């Protein structure tokens with residue numbers, strides 16, 4: 473499996489990136505290797521000018537092209553997602569997420585903006601051709617505590633939701649690989665379980 477994480481916050485003290493780091497830790501524990509892209513590490517001027525010839529943006533595009541699964545994290549900004557993440561998604565090819573399984577992770581100041589994931593982020597992921605856009609994980613700031621060492625403590629229900637999301641992500645990747653191989657029967661590990669998105 474070729475997994476890529478995308479951190480979509482411009483903040484250097486990012487909650488959503490820390491939740492994403494928890495997801496990456498889960499992947500490590502499961503022995504699932506992954507690569508990381510952070511929009512903060514991409515050249516701001518190239519993003520702002522939509523410079524399709526930027527070597528750094530082309531390299532990030534290539535990493536995504538080869539991915540079978542993507543975990544994408546963003547803060548809610550103005551009832552949607554971050555502008556810098558949109559700038560990055562804008563430079564991807566029209567079908568940049570074709571055939572991929574995508575798990576969104578969103579953090580926000582208010583649970584009232586939880587639906588930003590469904591009405592703002594998910595349509596873009598679908599427009600990019602994602603095969604499965606899974607039900608994502610939303611956490612409000614009050615449910616995420618940052619410890620002194622920079623690590624985070626999640627409220628129990630968020631931690632459980634994150635683990636459930638990651639398990640669904642892993643299951644969906646197995647399904648997706650089966651479908652790509654033209655096999656319609658479920659993978660052996662899920663023969664008795666239905667796919668939960």
Ligand SMILES: Cc1cc2nc3c(=O)[nH]c(=O)nc-3n(C[C@H](O)[C@H](O)[C@H](O)COP(=O)(O)O)c2cc1C
Pocket residue numbers: 481482483485486487488489546547548549550551552579580581582583584585612613
């Ligand atoms: C410019 C800006 C706009 C924001 N807009 C919203 C918003 O519309 N709704 C909301 O619930 N939170 C909003 N927030 C709060 C962030 O979504 C929240 O603190 C989030 O966890 C920050 O994630 P980050 O640390 O990864 O950037 C906003 C924060 C900033 C800086």
